[in-house]
Amino acid sequence: MKPIFRTALPALLLASALAGCAHRHPAADPAIATIQLAALNDFHGNLEASSVTYTDVGGVERTVTAGGIATIAGALNAWRKDDPELLLVGAGDLIGASPALSLMWADEPTLAAMNRLGLRVSSVGNHEFDGGRAELLRQQKGGCTSPRPEKACRFDGAWQGAAFQYLAANVFDMVTNKPFLPAYHVETVRGVKVAFIGAVLKDAASSVLASGVAGLQFADEAQSINRVLPELRAQGVNAFVVLIHEGGRTPSPQQKQDCTDLYGPLVDVVKKLDPAIRVVISGHSHKGYLCRVDGRLVTQAEMGGHMLSRVTIDVDRATGRVVGERAANVVLAQGSFPPDAAMDGFLQTVRARSEQALARPVARLAVDTLVRPDDDTIDESALGDLIADSMLYGARAYGAQIAFMNRGGIRTTLKTGAGNVATLGQLQAVLPFGNTIEVVNMTGAQIYAVLEEQFLAGRGVTRGLLQVSDGFTYQWNPSRPEGMRVVDKSVLLHGVQIEKGNTYRVAINHFLLEGGDSFPTFKQVTNVAPTNMRDVDALAEYLISRDRAGKPAGAASDAGRIRRAK
Numbered sequence: 001m002k003p004i005f006r007t008a009l010p011a012l013l014l015a016s017a018l019a020g021c022a023h024r025h026p027a028a029d030p031a032i033a034t035i036q037l038a039a040l041n042d043f044h045g046n047l048e049a050s051s052v053t054y055t056d057v058g059g060v061e062r063t064v065t066a067g068g069i070a071t072i073a074g075a076l077n078a079w080r081k082d083d084p085e086l087l088l089v090g091a092g093d094l095i096g097a098s099p100a101l102s103l104m105w106a107d108e109p110t111l112a113a114m115n116r117l118g119l120r121v122s123s124v125g126n127h128e129f130d131g132g133r134a135e136l137l138r139q140q141k142g143g144c145t146s147p148r149p150e151k152a153c154r155f156d157g158a159w160q161g162a163a164f165q166y167l168a169a170n171v172f173d174m175v176t177n178k179p180f181l182p183a184y185h186v187e188t189v190r191g192v193k194v195a196f197i198g199a200v201l202k203d204a205a206s207s208v209l210a211s212g213v214a215g216l217q218f219a220d221e222a223q224s225i226n227r228v229l230p231e232l233r234a235q236g237v238n239a240f241v242v243l244i245h246e247g248g249r250t251p252s253p254q255q256k257q258d259c260t261d262l263y264g265p266l267v268d269v270v271k272k273l274d275p276a277i278r279v280v281i282s283g284h285s286h287k288g289y290l291c292r293v294d295g296r297l298v299t300q301a302e303m304g305g306h307m308l309s310r311v312t313i314d315v316d317r318a319t320g321r322v323v324g325e326r327a328a329n330v331v332l333a334q335g336s337f338p339p340d341a342a343m344d345g346f347l348q349t350v351r352a353r354s355e356q357a358l359a360r361p362v363a364r365l366a367v368d369t370l371v372r373p374d375d376d377t378i379d380e381s382a383l384g385d386l387i388a389d390s391m392l393y394g395a396r397a398y399g400a401q402i403a404f405m406n407r408g409g410i411r412t413t414l415k416t417g418a419g420n421v422a423t424l425g426q427l428q429a430v431l432p433f434g435n436t437i438e439v440v441n442m443t444g445a446q447i448y449a450v451l452e453e454q455f456l457a458g459r460g461v462t463r464g465l466l467q468v469s470d471g472f473t474y475q476w477n478p479s480r481p482e483g484m485r486v487v488d489k490s491v492l493l494h495g496v497q498i499e500k501g502n503t504y505r506v507a508i509n510h511f512l513l514e515g516g517d518s519f520p521t522f523k524q525v526t527n528v529a530p531t532n533m534r535d536v537d538a539l540a541e542y543l544i545s546r547d548r549a550g551k552p553a554g555a556a557s558d559a560g561r562i563r564r565a566k
Contacts (some may be wrong), residue, residue, distance in 0.1 A: 032317065045101070049067045075330070091282055100428045127363050185198075242281065250263070273296070299329070374428075384558070387430075476564060
């Protein structure tokens, strides 16, 4: 097993210093313009620092607290001191699926932070469309007319818009057949023109609410990018950087230079790009890498602001073409750069405003406490029942019949205040990850398989069994062999036996959809319908509906949906 270092600041400080040296502006070559970029992707509203585990170039696994807007600003301050013309660029999902600190304000604090950081341009990601096309345009241009009036302009009383430009070369308005957002943005740096061309994965529409992107077409990424090159060349631009919200994966460490083992959908896109495109800055897969694909530089900087990619491009002044490119991924561990005082002050303001809002009462419950049991001998909890029921409630418009919730996603006991009233902050503490709910098709055989996967070797019940919604019941026998522990014919939906050949609509969170907690069968489901509703929002709406109906939710004990056979 590789050693895990919980504190590794000296090594990180040295790595940061070396990365800075590697990117210092070289002695001027009159024939070459050297342009420096800092790139981030998949920030997802992570204004605060958080823990990240990564493998360094020596193969050592390290866990550090990294990111946070004050540290990001501090790093940029240091780099801009060396090169005032350094540009900050993004590769999408700067917002969406964000912590409450940002999401509760329609992600306006994050966009404001990006303005303060001096972000110049970013591709859109699929999560930029979480609120729909109208909301994305509002976030770009400003204003308070929003499909989320309970969040928009609530933080600062107004919203002036993003100072940076979102790009989407492959997203078209089906009525006008024109790009929904600009396809590219041109910057002049050290006297040469550089075009940043943005794109999002062509399957983005399948991961957002269909009504939110109605009338938009998501086209092939490479074709759409290549299509704009003649237009750019006519403007005298011959240096191109692609910002694309599509990703890949690699077994190589995040900081390994020029890896050659990148795989995934991004690779096919890169291979189809015009040969003049030498630099591709990517996102979406939340992986850090510095790879080469057909000789091109392809980068990604993990997620959440834990890391920034420093990209250096050499441009021939005579031709305007890229003649050299290199990059480094810098982990922004706390202490590696002096935090920016002004940005830290902004963060403190966001925290203060958010804490006040998080104290807002949501609804009255039937009991004052619903315990999250840490005892692995307990299969079901009243809190697990409540959350599964709220997921089913939130997914009802999508035809959900059953809901499954992984107990690891339930982080703490729900303790209410006076009069058994739960606050928004208390709900956020129970479900802090902001997982979105997906509704999928599962056969009865797949449901049986998932239940059996709870007991496979290496799992036992150490992570707790899946919590299930009202009407779904089954029995299991711990003395039976693996793969046969679910009692045959005991799996019922409202008292009717689940048939292995039938298909059922099931609500799960996105973590499970990706096979999280070692449930591979969830990755085999079909007809995925994203609700774009976070689990905590579904819980709040469910509690409110029950309270208004005069039947507060919650119980002192579990409902007996999961039983061990004797």
